[in-house]
Every structure is written in structure tokens, then in C-alpha cells.
Amino acid sequence: MEKLFIIAIGGTGMRCLESFTHLCAIGMFDNQEIEVLTLDTDSTNGNKKRAEDLISLYNQVKSSGNTIGGTPNANTFFSAKLNLYKYYTNYSGTGRENYKNITRISSGSPEVQKANKLVSDLFLDNNSVQEFNLAHGYRAQTHLGSMLMYHGIVEAARNIASGKDVKPEERALESFVTKIKVAGENARVFIFGSIFGGTGASSIPVIPKALQDFIQIRSGGKETIDFTKAKFGSTLLTEYFTFKKPDNKEKATKENSVIADSSFFPLNSQAALQFYQNDPTVQKSYKILYHIGWPIESKKIDEATSGHKTITGGATQKNPCHITELLCACAAYDFFTRKDGFDSAVAQYLYKAVEFEKNTFNFSFDDFVGNNNKAGENFANRLGAFFSLAHVALTVNGASTGDSGIKGFITRCEKQKLTQYSTITDTECIEINEYFKLFAYHFDNENGTVAFSPGWLYQVRNTVAPGAFLFDSKAFPDTPSELRKLDVGTLFNDDKYHWPKGGLFADRYGTFIDTLINSSPKDEQKVNTTKEKFLAHIYNAITASQNFNLN
Amino acid sequence: MTSYIIALIVAGAMILIAALISSAIQFKGGSHPKDPGQRKTWFWVIAVINPIVFFILGRFVLAPNPEDDQMVFDEYMKVLPIATGVGFVLYIVIGFVLSKIFRHGKLGHWF
Numbered sequence: 001m002e003k004l005f006i007i008a009i010g011g012t013g014m015r016c017l018e019s020f021t022h023l024c025a026i027g028m029f030d031n032q033e034i035e036v037l038t039l040d041t042d043s044t045n046g047n048k049k050r051a052e053d054l055i056s057l058y059n060q061v062k063s064s065g066n067t068i069g070g071t072p073n074a075n076t077f078f079s080a081k082l083n084l085y086k087y088y089t090n091y092s093g094t095g096r097e098n099y100k101n102i103t104r105i106s107s108g109s110p111e112v113q114k115a116n117k118l119v120s121d122l123f124l125d126n127n128s129v130q131e132f133n134l135a136h137g138y139r140a141q142t143h144l145g146s147m148l149m150y151h152g153i154v155e156a157a158r159n160i161a162s163g164k165d166v167k168p169e170e171r172a173l174e175s176f177v178t179k180i181k182v183a184g185e186n187a188r189v190f191i192f193g194s195i196f197g198g199t200g201a202s203s204i205p206v207i208p209k210a211l212q213d214f215i216q217i218r219s220g221g222k223e224t225i226d227f228t229k230a231k232f233g234s235t236l237l238t239e240y241f242t243f244k245k246p247d248n249k250e251k252a253t254k255e256n257s258v259i260a261d262s263s264f265f266p267l268n269s270q271a272a273l274q275f276y277q278n279d280p281t282v283q284k285s286y287k288i289l290y291h292i293g294w295p296i297e298s299k300k301i302d303e304a305t306s307g308h309k310t311i312t313g314g315a316t317q318k319n320p321c322h323i324t325e326l327l328c329a330c331a332a333y334d335f336f337t338r339k340d341g342f343d344s345a346v347a348q349y350l351y352k353a354v355e356f357e358k359n360t361f362n363f364s365f366d367d368f369v370g371n372n373n374k375a376g377e378n379f380a381n382r383l384g385a386f387f388s389l390a391h392v393a394l395t396v397n398g399a400s401t402g403d404s405g406i407k408g409f410i411t412r413c414e415k416q417k418l419t420q421y422s423t424i425t426d427t428e429c430i431e432i433n434e435y436f437k438l439f440a441y442h443f444d445n446e447n448g449t450v451a452f453s454p455g456w457l458y459q460v461r462n463t464v465a466p467g468a469f470l471f472d473s474k475a476f477p478d479t480p481s482e483l484r485k486l487d488v489g490t491l492f493n494d495d496k497y498h499w500p501k502g503g504l505f506a507d508r509y510g511t512f513i514d515t516l517i518n519s520s521p522k523d524e525q526k527v528n529t530t531k532e533k534f535l536a537h538i539y540n541a542i543t544a545s546q547n548f549n550l551n
Numbered sequence: 552m553t554s555y556i557i558a559l560i561v562a563g564a565m566i567l568i569a570a571l572i573s574s575a576i577q578f579k580g581g582s583h584p585k586d587p588g589q590r591k592t593w594f595w596v597i598a599v600i601n602p603i604v605f606f607i608l609g610r611f612v613l614a615p616n617p618e619d620d621q622m623v624f625d626e627y628m629k630v631l632p633i634a635t636g637v638g639f640v641l642y643i644v645i646g647f648v649l650s651k652i653f654r655h656g657k658l659g660h661w662f
Contacts, residue, residue: 395580396580397580397581397582398580398581403580403581403582404581404582407582408580408581408582408584409580411582411583411584412578412580412584415584415587415660416655416656416659417654417655417659418655504574505571505574505575506574507577507578509577509578510577510578510657513578514656517655517656
């Protein structure tokens with residue numbers, strides 16, 4: 001069986017990881033235990049924290065008793081088990097703040113110093129690139145970033161080999177890379193990151209080679225990762241968002257002398273694509289590269305913020321999710337589930353187009369995962385089922401406004417004399433509610449003002465609205481009055497996937513409850529704990545109600 | 552005997568009405584859904600209405616004319632309250648049995 005690995009790099013990589021985690025939550029990766037590494041230069045980055053918190057919450061939802069993170073299941077929600085590893089290159093200590101300090105350019109004999117300076121000045125601008133603060137990433141300076149990311153990983157390997165001053169994040173990296181090495185030819189490693197920004201763009205070309213060298217250095221040359229066996233894949237994600245252009249005042253200090261300028265993102269993307277096309281290391285180390293881009297004008301991600309300052313990174317960098325990130329997650333799905341295409345000695349490039357008419361995109365389920373083995377219908381069924389359950393928790397049972405959500409649904413089960421789920425605790429129900437809030441929506445109550453806050457799916461849909469996006473536009477209400485009117489059984493565009501209306505006096509939700517009463521978890525779902533059985537039971541009832549032809 | 556049969560028919564009709572009302576009440580969400588209580592309330596409201604309806608029906612519509620035969624009328628009036636009680640009990644017994652048969656459904660909320 002294939003062993004799956006994900007590496008998420010930089011802000012964009014983290015948001016792709018968010019989308020990937022939601023694909024796991026809807027149940028797209030049955031029977032899998034997936035190792036996930038977050039890799040950044042910025043340990044405090046908001047997008048990184050958001051992705052890591054999401055996986056932690058995912059694992060809490062799957063945990064029961066002593067089984068931390070749960071076990072892999074099939075044909076149910078949260079079916080994959082995710083193991084999270086966190087690594088970041090440390091640029092916070094004294095002497096590690098910028099390129100000049102970290103490379104100790106001014107140490108050694110006068111001749112060595114002179115040679116260091118000449119080589120550095122040849123590639124890197126002396127006053128800006130060599131001296132900006134690295135704590136917020138590589139700021140679109142990919143020539144510097146590739147070198148430093150490689151250096152960071154090799155430095156970690158050397159520390160581990162020597163056993164001196166090994167940091168927890170280096171141990172985490174070691175555990176992750178060792179699993180790739182152990183998996184050998186069964187390893188499928190997919191890397192998320194952009195090619196137009198800073199950290200991801202810097203790292204994607206060097207990561208396979210850096211991990212290979214990590215294993216060699218740590219083992220004293222006895223072990224390696226064989227690129228002809230282990231399969232690496234990645235997205236070539238070109239620019240799809242912009243932000244405010246930094247002004248000269250912002251760039252006045254040396255540590256902020258370089259700030260990524262989104263007006264250069266198209267140029268960065270073009271240069272990166274030429275590089276990927278020609279670089280022999282990339283060609284040799286990757287099996288499949290997925291072209292993903294945004295062919296129309298990019299949206300400003302900081303349009304709604306009032307400040308004038310460009311956010312370079314840190315805890316405040318929490319960009320909203322975009323449909324291209326979901327497409328990247330679906331590229332990982334393709335890479336992990338495909339049976340062929342790995343025989344070529346050089347990287348293959350894959351891409352597809354989506355219908356664009358009257359200035360809007362029209363996405364269908366097949367656009368995301370293809371239609372082999374009814375993948376599109378499976379994706380539609382699972383995403384629709386999870387979205388319906390999110391509305392059942394948030395809208396019907398009021399979790400978005402402080403009511404009990406999933407606990408309320410369990411109360412419903414009790415009222416219908418289905419008491420087998422009554423042992424699920426309030427805390428466990430709150431964790432599931434919290435996951436749904438991040439997935440769909442919630443209401444923030446700040447200083448007495450209640451404001452609608454879109455979750456991942458709402459944010460993704462906003463990037464293509466008013467174009468068609470998988471579900472009926474009525475499935476995305478954002479005011480309390482519209483939410484009260486929502487019929488959770490009618491989320492799809494196509495009527496044939498609506499929950500049955502039932503007979504005289506019946507409604508769709510009532511018919512769904514009847515279906516729930518008459519269904520149960522199955523052995524092939526491999527569910528053991530009460531919570532797993534509960535989720536599998538609901539999955540089966542919604543699947544039956546949606547009536548997709550999955551066989 | 553006719554009174555008892557009519558009591559049974561009326562109880563059956565009332566049960567049918569209670570079942571239709573229970574089905575028409577939609578499932579509600581939240582930690583304290585009100586719909587089970589509403590179904591139970593309607594069941595008992597109709598349980599009270601059932602003997603009243605039967606008695607009124609028996610007394611003013613189905614009762615024999617005392618001017619035709621006073622003895623038959625007196626006999627009938629003796630049986631009517633008993634049949635009313637029997638109808639009330641029948642309603643509850645049928646309701647209880649249905650509630651247990653459909654214990655997972657909406658009728659399960661009656662008991």
C-alpha cells in the first residue's frame with residue numbers, strides 16, 4: 001500500500017493544506033494514515049498556525065480515549081488519520097537575523113572575507129537582500145530563499161548527526177524524513193506551495209534534494225532517498241492574489257528594505273515556470289507537476305483591511321482561502337490515487353481547463369477530481385454530505401449562534417430512542433461543532449455586535465461567485481433570517497440529489513431522520529469508537545438521502 | 552353493543568387525527584427541541600376530546616328517541632357513559648401500542 005506524505009511550505013502552502021485537511025474531513029482519503037509536515041521560516045505565521053490548529057482540531061475530533069488522532073476508517077467523515085510534524089528554519093536568535101549574519105560573511109581571514117563578499121554580492125544585492133529580516137520569510141527573493149532553506153535542512157541534519165543542540169523542530173523533521181526513507185518505493189510525497197511568492201517558491205525546487213541530503217548526512221552516507229523509487233509531486237501554482245503595494249516609507253529600514261511586491265508576481269511566475277522547465281534537479285526529482293493558475297484578474301486579499309501597511313508575514317498574515325488552493329488539494333488527491341504516470345524519467349506536467357463564460361467560472365465536481373471510477377460523484381456525495389451535516393449542526397441545531405449543535409442532534413437521536421450515541425461527551429460535540437464552524441461559517445460576537453464570519457467553503461465559494469460553484473447559491477446564506485429559511489436537504493444545484501420530500505405532511509429533514517433511523521454503521525467502514533460509529537451512521541444516512549449513483 | 556363499536560370507531564378516528572397532527576409537526580433542532588412535547592400534548596388533548604366527541608355524538612345524534620321507547624332510551628343512556636369510558640381507554644391503549652410499534656418515529660413521542 002502506498003504511504004502518503006504532504007509537505008506544506010509558506011503561506012500559500014499552508015492554505016492548500018487547509019483545503020487538503022477539509023478533503024480528509026469529507027472522507028476523500030479512505031484507509032490512509034497521512035504524514036503532514038509544515039515547513040516555514042516563520043514559526044508565528046498566521047496561515048501556518050491556522051493550518052496547524054485545523055489539523056489539531058481534526059485529530060481531536062478523531063481522538064477517543066487513549067487513541068490520540070484515531071485510526072483510519074473508510075466511507076465516513078474524517079476517514080484519514082493525520083500525523084502532523086512542524087519544522088521551521090530558525091531566524092530568531094542572535095546572529096541568525098539576516099543573510100549576512102547567518103552566513104558569517106565577515107568571519108575568517110581577510111582573504112576569506114573578501115571572497116565571501118564577492119560571491120555574495122555577485123548573486124544578492126548587498127544593501128537590501130543580504131540584510132533584510134528573515135523572520136517573515138524570503139519576501140519573494142527565491143534565489144536567496146532556495147539557498148537558505150537548503151541550508152536550514154542540512155544544518156538540522158548536521159545537528160542531529162552530531163547530537164548537539166538538537167531542537168524539537170529538527171527532531172520532528174527527522175521523524176518525518178525517516179518515514180519517507182522507510183516507505184521507500186511506496187512513498188508518495190506531495191508538496192504544497194506557490195511558485196510566485198517567497199518561501200514556497202524558494203523551497204519547491206530544492207526540497208527533494210534537501211531531504212535526500214538530510215538522510216545522507218544524518219546516516220553518515222549510509223542511507224539515501226532514491227528518486228527513481230520515492231515519488232515526489234507538486235503544484236506549480238502561479239499568482240492568484242495581490243495585495244497593497246509597499247511604499248518607500250515602509251521600506252525605509254534595512255530590515256524591511258525588501259517587501260514582496262505583488263505587481264511582480266506574474267513576472268515571478270513566468271520566470272519560475274521557465275526555471276522548472278529547464279532545471280535538471282527539478283526534472284529528476286519530481287514525477288508529476290500540476291500547473292494551477294488563475295487566468296483572470298487576481299483579487300486583492302487586503303481589500304477589506306483598513307491599514308496601509310503591507311503584511312509581510314507573522315501572526316497577522318491570515319489570508320482568506322481561494323478555490324485555487326482547493327484545486328491544489330485535489331491535485332494531491334490525483335497524485336495519491338493515480339495508478340500510473342510514474343514511469344517517466346523526467347517530470348510530467350499536467351493541467352486542465354475549466355469552463356469560463358460571461359465573465360464567470362462554472363465549476364462542476366468533475367473539474368476537481370476527474371471522473372475516473374466515478375470520482376466526481378464520490379467527491380460530490382462526500383462534500384455535499386459534510387456540508388449538509390455542517391448546516392445540521394450550525395444552522396438547524398444552532399451551533400453557529402451558541403446553541404448545542406451536534407449535541408442537539410444527539411438529543412434528537414435520543415428523542416427518537418437511538419440512545420447508542422448518548423455517551424459522546426459535551427466536549428467532543430463542541431470539537432465537532434468547532435470544526436464545522438471553520439469549514440462553513442459562524443457568527444462572531446465582538447463588543448455586542450454579531451458579525452457573520454465565513455469559513456473555508458464559504459471563502460472558496462466567494463472567489464468564484466456569482467459563477468456556478470458545486471452547490472446552489474441558496475446553500476450559502478449569510479444572514480440569520482436566510483439561515484432560518486434554509487432547507488438543508490436542498491443544497492445541490494441538481495434536484496435529483498435533494499433529500500426526498502417524503503409523504504403528506506413530511507419535510508426533507510424529517511425524511512432524513514427516518515433514513516437515519518433505518519440505517520446503521522457497516523463493518524467495512526472500520527469504525528470502532530462510539531464517535532466514529534456516530535459519524536459513519538450519519539454519513540450513511542445522508543449518502544442514502546442524496547441518492548448518488550456511486551457503484 | 553352498537554355503542555361500543557361506535558366508541559371503537561371514534562377512538563380510531565381520533566387516533567388517526569392525533570397521528571396526522573404528530574406527523575405534521577416538524578422535527579426541530581437545538582438542545583431542547585419542542586416537537587416531542589408538542590406531539591405528546593396533542594395526543595392527550597385529543598384523548599380528552601375523544602370522549603367528549605363520542606358522548607356528544609352518542610347523546611345528541613345517535614341516541615334513540617325516548618318518545619318512541621323510553622326503556623330503550625334509558626338502557627342506552629346507561630351504556631353510553633360506560634362506552635365513553637371504554638372509548639377513552641381504547642384510545643390510550645391503541646395510542647400506547649402504536650407508540651411502541653413506531654418507537655423511533657414521531658408517534659414514539661406519545662409515550
